[in-house]
Amino acid sequence: MEEGELPTDGAAAVVEHDAETTTLPVPTHGPLAVGTRSVLGPCGWVDPLDPTAYLFHSLERDAGAIADAGLVGRGRGDAAADEPAADVWRRARETDGDPVVVVNANDADDRQRADRTLLAGSPMSVLDGVAAVAEYLGTTDAVIHVAETDTELQAHLQEAIDAAADELPVVPAVVTGPDEYRAGEPTAALEAIEGADRIEPRLQPPTPAEYGLYGRPTVIHTPRTFAQIRLALSDPEGNDRDAESTTRLLTVTGDVTAPATIEVGSDAHLSAVRNAVELEGSFKMACVGGVFGGLSRTLDVTPTAAGLTAAGLGTEGVVELLNDERCAVATAGERARFASEANSGRCVPGREGTVQLTELLRAVYRGSFDREKIRELGRVMTQSSNCQLGADAPRPVLTAIDEFESSFEAHADGRCPSGTCSDKL
């Protein structure tokens, strides 16, 4: 080191680069070469706490400059998930009252690590995006909502915010919420931020853009969305905008030696994620879209919201690779049970539907597989739940039945094809 030489023994890859490079140089092959590095660029390369290492686009222009770019919200914590983010900004601008910007970064499900990766490795990008949206809304009020147990991240963010405070027109206040899956839902996050001692999602509509934090017009995005906003702001005219630059972050996890968060272009193929990690055992299926994602035998889909939804999969940026020791019935059942435990209890399909869904899967183990009854319940939960948790909860079960119907029949006959179920539920 003292001689200007970096030790490279044991390095995954060695890449030559210019002295002025501001993003992580990537090798041409190997796991680090998977996908692209746009929003992830600074992560692991730039000093996350040094504002001078960043070019703050919000100082030049506000988010209005990209209001027509069609950028969609990322992740279940985003109030504009899979919808044009700019629609939410416009609605908040049109609504009477002082707007607020919320960064929803409290996700108790650690399958999804993209938000934390961004906040840890490139908080300035997120803060830049927050400031751009706040400027567009004409407010100085912003909040970042993180898990109360993640004190390390809280301290890190506070340091970043303090460092950026002199540079950016608006920086958020750090507020913590409980480490509960349900607190990640956007309106539940508002409840946590307001200090409610019991967290449940609100009624919608009106959306948080019209009635949000303390009833004020509120824009709620995930760190992923804010980082994308910042990226789009770097090229407001969209001259360089192509499929490559509209990226999605995916955390690849499951039966892997080490999970990885990668960035892929919208023209990519989801199967590319296989190259980013080392799978333990042989691939059986993937659960795409978080804990309530869809089970699939293949990854033959583009990672866009439209592509994933069409395939019956979830858009939460998580791909779990599951090996052949996994049983699809058990996997679906465990997730149904989790839903029955993690829901707020607010609405009947969420509270009682998840219980009955679990019971119907238990019934499979007792010899009774009523696929129509399960599908009916799943449809009703999806259509009539008050929040996304209840709506998404049936997805693993419904997709499992689609992909592994014979396995359900086998379980009803008292047999687990993968040999893993003895007394699972």
Add this chain to the structure above:
Amino acid sequence: MSTDDPLPGVPELDDPQHETPVTAEFETGTANDPPVGTDGETPTTVTVNGTQVTVPPGSTVIDAMQAVDDEVVSVDPGADSLDEDADVPALCYYDREGDASDEIGPRSECRTCMVETDEHGVVPSCSFPATDGLTVETDTSAAEESRSVNLDLVLSNHNLRCTTCNGNGRCELQETAINEGVDHPRYGVFDERSEYEPLDDSSSFIQIDRNKCILCNRCVEGCNDVQVEGVLRIEGSGEDTRIGFQSDAETMADSDCVSCGHCATVCPTGALTEKGIGGAGTLPLPGFTQRNSVGNVIEHEEVETLDDTTAPNRSPAPGSAGSAGGEAEAGQEGRSGIARYMAQSKRRASDFLGEYGRKAMLAGEHTAENIAAQTLPEGRLFDIASLVSDYRLGKIDKAETTCGFCAVGCRFEMWGKDGNALGVQPVDDPDNAPANNFSTCVKGKFGHDFANSKKRLTRPLIRNENGEFETASWDEALDYVTGELREVQDEHGVDAVSCLASSKGSNEEAYLIQKFARQVLGTKNIDNCARLCHSSTVAALQQTLGYGAMTNRINEDIGEADAYLISGSNTTESHPVLATRIKQNVRDGADLVVFDPRKIGIAEHADQYTRTTPGYDVAWLNGLIRYLTEHDLHDEEFIERNTKGFAEVKRNVQAFTPEKVEELAGVSPDELQSAAETLADAENVVFGWAMGMTQSSHGTENLLAMADLALTLGQVGKPGAGLSPFRGQNNVQGGGGDMGTLPGSLPGYQDPADDEVGEKFAEAWGERPPDEPGLKVPEMLSEAHEGNLRGMYIVGENPALSEPDIQHAGEALDSLDFLVVQDIFMTETAEHADVVLPAATSPEKHGTFTNTERRIQRVRASAEPPGKARQDWEITQELAARLGYDWGYDHPREVMDEISDLTPIYGGVSYERLDSGDEHGLQWPCWDEDHPGTPYLYDYEEGNFNFDDGLARFVPADGGHPGELPDEEYPFTLTSGRVLYHWHTGQITRRVEGLMSHVGESFIEINPTTAAELGVSDGEYVRVESRRGDIVVKAEVTDRVGDGTLFIPMHFAAGAVNKLTQETFDPQAGIPEFKVSSVRVEPLGPDADPDVLRTPDAGAGSAAHGND
């Protein structure tokens, strides 16, 4: 979850939502939901099942669905539409109009209201906005499937034990399931006995069975948003979600519940039910009850009532008051040692037998239940349950009536069975309950049990030669009464007798008492207990505005004011339902200023609470007027246009400098300024008061000053503003004033000295009423003392306990030659009587009451008087007939016809209008049958004050010192008042176990500093002594009262505060100064004499120990 520390919130961000100090602390566990419905100010048009409908701004899809014809779609749990497919149960949606109902939901919990829209897919109709152009279909397969599955999901976690459930026959889930044709719910029902939550039976009034709860959250909203009380909450998550308490309490009895009953009223199932109504619709088999069905019960601990013993719950052992139930006999007879032990053992043995029997019976019942559950489809269970409930509920007598407690005039449907009062339910149409919608207080909802008391008077009683009461026939009693009254009049002149009318009875009955006095007896001596409450209000408002009554309405004006000045009114306890309207409005942003010696419940909600020194209200009121005029904050144009006498008042108030106000009333210049500015800044101000203003030796001056203040600010004669005396008795406005039950005032406040009036009555009655004023209540008693008044006919009044210095009052009653008391119980006054006539009470009557907003409302019977007891109007008519006047009324309706003929302000009132009017009730003045009544009196622009020139009068008020000042011998100032759970002299509320379980005995509030000085600890008995006498009461150390001020409630005969109060009277109104007496206090420690505790200060048994 509920015990988790709340999260910090965001201190840097503004929370624009208005909350009072009290509501800010509420933790309801529910989300801060947005307002539902369309925004903007334009109506929207949507298409429902092909039919276009236009709905007003703020509408939801369900509003639009309800706006179209029932044949297009019918909405509600009982929807039973013609086209089976087009009904939407909307189970958890509270489908009721009006202010109170609007506070409930939509929670959108059950999702049985799902409909399909072209634009947004399947949506919950109860909360989805009816946006313009929306196309709604209710009977698509997706919508139907959602409703059907969600209904079954609700049933899957519902304990389907309909035949034992208190909710049977009035359960919205049951109705929905029946109407939706549920036979076998897809997911079964909840009947895992091992998973049952214990039934919480710990409250006297409300039973909680969480096994029946569908978590619709209505109760939480009824508690927090309507009652603004903050007791219930939703807690937990997922499967553990349940209704719990905001405090640490685990049971209803341990919670801070005030038993308003809203939770039970709005509960759609049998989860929260009124114990009084109990299993009105269940199988009438012994033991076949909800309690036994659930099995595991948290029991209620009974307390003593006046029906058990004359001094309930008074025991020297600390903490034992609540557990003394059932030992009345032992306590009364002072049993000790072995006898007491034997009695306890006997009770334990019978408890054991009871328990054994109960277990055997439980086993049987559970077996029957299980067999039924296992062999019958759920649909069949519904059929059986609904057959049972149809039959059983068909046996219930229901009548829409007006509450007989306070003068807010709440209306509800009273349920009766076999002549007994069971309980109350909301009226069907909220328009018929203009003051309260479904809202009630503990007394109105649960306090009617007294009517069923085994201690009701059932036969006439005549005192024999030995001084004992003997039962008599009505003929004997009535003949005796008329003979005695005539004899007294023959010997001592017509004015040697007097009548006291009741403010609790109906207008018709009160009218007849004054007619009896003036026409039949020919005496000028007629008065009523309003003398003791608002006579000074009436005197002051008549002098300043013209009418001695509230100028405005409750809901529409008090409920909508921008600011309040409330003084001398313990509103949340004395007028609870009216208080909830104020609390709601203050929560929504109105300013509340409270001046009072005690930091009462309403003060907890106030923006400004100022503690005053008792007895000096004129000082701070004049001080406010001085400040306003000095700073040009008065309404000069209004004063110029509509009043006279302002200059004199302005001159007069100059003496009340801020320094002087502070010296006299203890109000600092800053507080004076802040109150003045709040009131001056507000668009519309309501001035509210009660006994704290009126019961003073200068009560009339207090209210003159209050009226002067309102006139100074120009706050009368417009919506949302006015002078609002909160009147006490249910019918004190009508029966205590309007009906002419006052010396010197004929019905409708007509002057008997006016020849035109006199002749009108002479023509109708055949006798001209005496033209000079007669004796006021306190004068009657002093004249009785003097031997000038010899006979009294007292109806529904209890002066032996309600008068100041009751020992003196008791002696006065004893010195009468003849006393006849007409009442429903052997009251403290009846104990002095020669004849006692058993009468009827409000749930047993037909008639009208006039509430505090001058609204004349119908009262209807759902129960019958017990035994030989009779209607009051019939008794008075019988007496009149025996004295030669044949009135010939067949129904109170005919009495009202006579009232409207003779009383101009009631000129347009008839039963026909009251029974069928579009808007319920009529507010006087109502001049003729085409007059719509008068919502608020006077007119801000035009004046129209009730004087020939139409101008209001400013009348200077000076105040002065109270009749008694603290000194070395009696260093403390005692004030008196009420508690939520009791009524006046307590004759009706001390008999209701549940009310006694809230407040079971008299007590004294002592400030912690005073208590420390005296060495008094909380819960200890103390002797309180004044120059008139002494009583023993339990100490409650609290900073509700200030240092040196004490408070004792007026409701109890054991620990009777009026043994201490003094006979100083307001010179104009004759109202006694109950609110100020000088006393001293002595702690008694654990050695308080049980015999003293068990001996009431008035009434039965008091003679033996009294007069010491």
